[in-house]
Amino acid sequence: MITLQGISKSFRVAKRSAGMRQAMKALFVREHAIVDALRDISFTIKEGEIVGYIGPNGAGKSTTIKVMSGIMVPDRGSCSIMGYTPWQERRAYVGNIGVVFGQRSQLWWDVPVIDSFELLRDIYKIPHRSYAGNLDLLTETLGLGSLLQTPVRQLSLGQRMRCEIAASLLHGPKILFLDEPTIGLDAISKIAVRQFIKTINKEKGVTVILTTHDMSDIEALADRILMIGNGTLLYDGNLDELRGRFGTHRTVTVDYRANATPLDIPGASLLSWSPERAVLSVDTEQVLMALVIARLSEQVELVDVAIETKPVDELIVELYKEHRI
Numbered sequence: 001m002i003t004l005q006g007i008s009k010s011f012r013v014a015k016r017s018a019g020m021r022q023a024m025k026a027l028f029v030r031e032h033a034i035v036d037a038l039r040d041i042s043f044t045i046k047e048g049e050i051v052g053y054i055g056p057n058g059a060g061k062s063t064t065i066k067v068m069s070g071i072m073v074p075d076r077g078s079c080s081i082m083g084y085t086p087w088q089e090r091r092a093y094v095g096n097i098g099v100v101f102g103q104r105s106q107l108w109w110d111v112p113v114i115d116s117f118e119l120l121r122d123i124y125k126i127p128h129r130s131y132a133g134n135l136d137l138l139t140e141t142l143g144l145g146s147l148l149q150t151p152v153r154q155l156s157l158g159q160r161m162r163c164e165i166a167a168s169l170l171h172g173p174k175i176l177f178l179d180e181p182t183i184g185l186d187a188i189s190k191i192a193v194r195q196f197i198k199t200i201n202k203e204k205g206v207t208v209i210l211t212t213h214d215m216s217d218i219e220a221l222a223d224r225i226l227m228i229g230n231g232t233l234l235y236d237g238n239l240d241e242l243r244g245r246f247g248t249h250r251t252v253t254v255d256y257r258a259n260a261t262p263l264d265i266p267g268a269s270l271l272s273w274s275p276e277r278a279v280l281s282v283d284t285e286q287v288l289m290a291l292v293i294a295r296l297s298e299q300v301e302l303v304d305v306a307i308e309t310k311p312v313d314e315l316i317v318e319l320y321k322e323h324r325i
């Protein structure tokens, strides 16, 4: 459904040094630097996938989304999405995609949300019947109700984000590009947005490409992760593969009836100890968890055992470290 082949994009940016003298000098001689935002990016995405596109600040995520949505023309490479080259056949292409930039609004600030929706209906030339059907469905699933009559500037961030997502789906696109859709949202709104993304993917078969810095978004949604750093694609795989690569350590917290002797479990290192609780680090490649639990119950009278895997954030940091970004 989506194929990018050797996409590169550079920006020429003016260099400005601090200080009055440098500012005066810049009036006469402009120095420039080249920023390689994307270097030879290639990947394919199949219909119905949810792909998490991640990477540190300035990695090139938004630039890729802009190229894929046809807003930006790359310097080199090809991109074919549902048979279209996004920046060449924009008019025909945009009917097939929805785009949400979490940091920017596509809604008109001073008018009620429904007015923006109607304008989008006219821009996209959505037939009245399918507009009404889509609007009903989105209003119900995103809980828009009274928000539709409210001017956008009066909405909270979470309410606005739900309206933005609805706006991007009114024309029934097959692909949804989401650039940081949960940025700044509270826990409840994040879960609502994630749930909705899952639903449209499952029920409508919408393919979703999602950029985020929130690894719990990735954990909740993404079948597959593409990681970019310094404009280069560095990882293409799923979360389980990543866990297999970096996530063999488990943290085991054990509560037991008071015991004066520190635990000594072969294959596990003691991170902290008190007469009633110990925290151990276990490398499951070196020792079986069942063996660790068996040894524990020989040494103390167990009250509770909690086993935690490495949080996804830490796995991603390991990946960044491996690639020195």
Ligand SMILES: Nc1ncnc2c1ncn2[C@@H]1O[C@H](COP(=O)(O)OP(=O)(O)OP(=O)(O)O)[C@@H](O)[C@H]1O
Residues within 6 Å of the ligand: 011, 012, 013, 035, 036, 037, 055, 056, 057, 058, 059, 060, 061, 062, 063, 064
């Ligand atoms: N219009 C532009 N003009 C000049 N430089 C740009 C422009 N857009 C992006 N860049 C540069 O290209 C690089 C990639 O930017 P991009 O916005 O794609 O990163 P990102 O991965 O989305 O970052 P973030 O997570 O901070 O949003 C950065 O170094 C950025 O400064």
